[in-house]
Amino acid sequence: MSFFRGSIRRLAVSAPTLVLALPLLAFTGLSAQAKEYRIGLITPPPHQWTKAAQDVADTLKTRSEDRITLSVFPSGQLGSEAEMMRQLQSGALDFAFLTLGEFANRDDKYGIFLAPYIAKNTEQARKLLSGPTAQKLLASVSKLGLVGFGYGMAGLREIATRDTVTDSKDLSGKKIRTVPFKPELDFWVKLGAAPTPMPLPALYDAFANGQIDGMQIDFEGTWNSKYYDHAGTIIHSDHMMFPLIAVGSARNWASIDPADQTMIRETISARLDSLIGSYGAIDADYLAKLKGTDVPVLSVDRSFFGTAIDDWYTEWRERAPLLKELEAEAALLD
Ligand code: BEZ
Numbered sequence: 001m002s003f004f005r006g007s008i009r010r011l012a013v014s015a016p017t018l019v020l021a022l023p024l025l026a027f028t029g030l031s032a033q034a035k036e037y038r039i040g041l042i043t044p045p046p047h048q049w050t051k052a053a054q055d056v057a058d059t060l061k062t063r064s065e066d067r068i069t070l071s072v073f074p075s076g077q078l079g080s081e082a083e084m085m086r087q088l089q090s091g092a093l094d095f096a097f098l099t100l101g102e103f104a105n106r107d108d109k110y111g112i113f114l115a116p117y118i119a120k121n122t123e124q125a126r127k128l129l130s131g132p133t134a135q136k137l138l139a140s141v142s143k144l145g146l147v148g149f150g151y152g153m154a155g156l157r158e159i160a161t162r163d164t165v166t167d168s169k170d171l172s173g174k175k176i177r178t179v180p181f182k183p184e185l186d187f188w189v190k191l192g193a194a195p196t197p198m199p200l201p202a203l204y205d206a207f208a209n210g211q212i213d214g215m216q217i218d219f220e221g222t223w224n225s226k227y228y229d230h231a232g233t234i235i236h237s238d239h240m241m242f243p244l245i246a247v248g249s250a251r252n253w254a255s256i257d258p259a260d261q262t263m264i265r266e267t268i269s270a271r272l273d274s275l276i277g278s279y280g281a282i283d284a285d286y287l288a289k290l291k292g293t294d295v296p297v298l299s300v301d302r303s304f305f306g307t308a309i310d311d312w313y314t315e316w317r318e319r320a321p322l323l324k325e326l327e328a329e330a331a332l333l334d
Helices: 002-031 048-063 081-090 108-114 122-129 132-144 182-190 200-208 219-224 258-291 308-319 322-331
Strands: 035-040 068-073 095-098 146-154 158-161 175-178 194-197 214-217 233-236 242-249 297-299
Touching: 035 048, 048 068, 048 095, 048 146, 048 258, 068 258, 081 095, 081 242, 108 132, 108 182, 108 308, 108 322, 122 132, 122 146, 122 258, 122 322, 132 146, 132 242, 132 322, 146 258, 158 219, 175 182, 175 200, 182 194, 182 308, 200 214, 219 258, 242 258, 258 297, 308 322
Parallel strands: 035 068, 035 095, 175 194, 175 214, 233 297
Antiparallel strands: 095 242, 146 242, 158 214, 158 233
């Protein structure tokens, strides 16, 4: 009997407290609500960009104590970069790691990072991507309905061909795969080749069945996707850098709690920084692996490309005057 009386008394005391506490609990529950986001990219699971996206997801899960889930969609599972860009703009996708292709195809000034030999090595690429010109371009993605978080990069651009190549004349008239990216296409036109735009996920089959004669690619992809299986020559040219731009949907971003925004921004930018910093060693490692195959590796420098590079600069300084600012930054690098 006394037990029941005690229970009733406890209930009587706690009921008003509960009434008062309920809105507070609901409020706390709201700010601590589980959040699910998605990030899309075109690289396959073993690629460094995909690994970096997965690391961002893991870090956010830990830092938010399991409250934030970021699902990673590699290999173009959510569509091409053009489609992902539209999804970001409409709010159907939260985040993406993209090449600059969709940006440069809308506005020539994003093409300046593809200036041949603007960076002599990955360390110079890193400096240019954190420099004032790059940051100006990052901020202006807001005009496209996006939020910019920073740059990463892939390895420097190299060339793999089906046939043996000893001279740039051997590339004349050849169908060379490029990303669907105006400045890259233009470089190959100026070299007398027939650039064939093709996104990464379609590349292996096209090279294997002879639909293309060669490709502009990095050592990492050449090794991991086994493009070297069908290659007659790998040209070690290091002729362009290849940035990643990390963006989010401005529409969705606006509804994210400011503390979570800070956590997401910090996590992405820390991981991109380590990604960029790691590429010198990654390129060297994959080059060594490729040198261990039967495919000859031809090392070339700017002179291999004849007048094509000067011609490219002449045209792109006109098309994208911001290139001159990037060149001025590059001239100060050692
Ligand atoms: C490519 O299309 O060649 C590419 C895309 C993303 C990362 C690396 C390479």
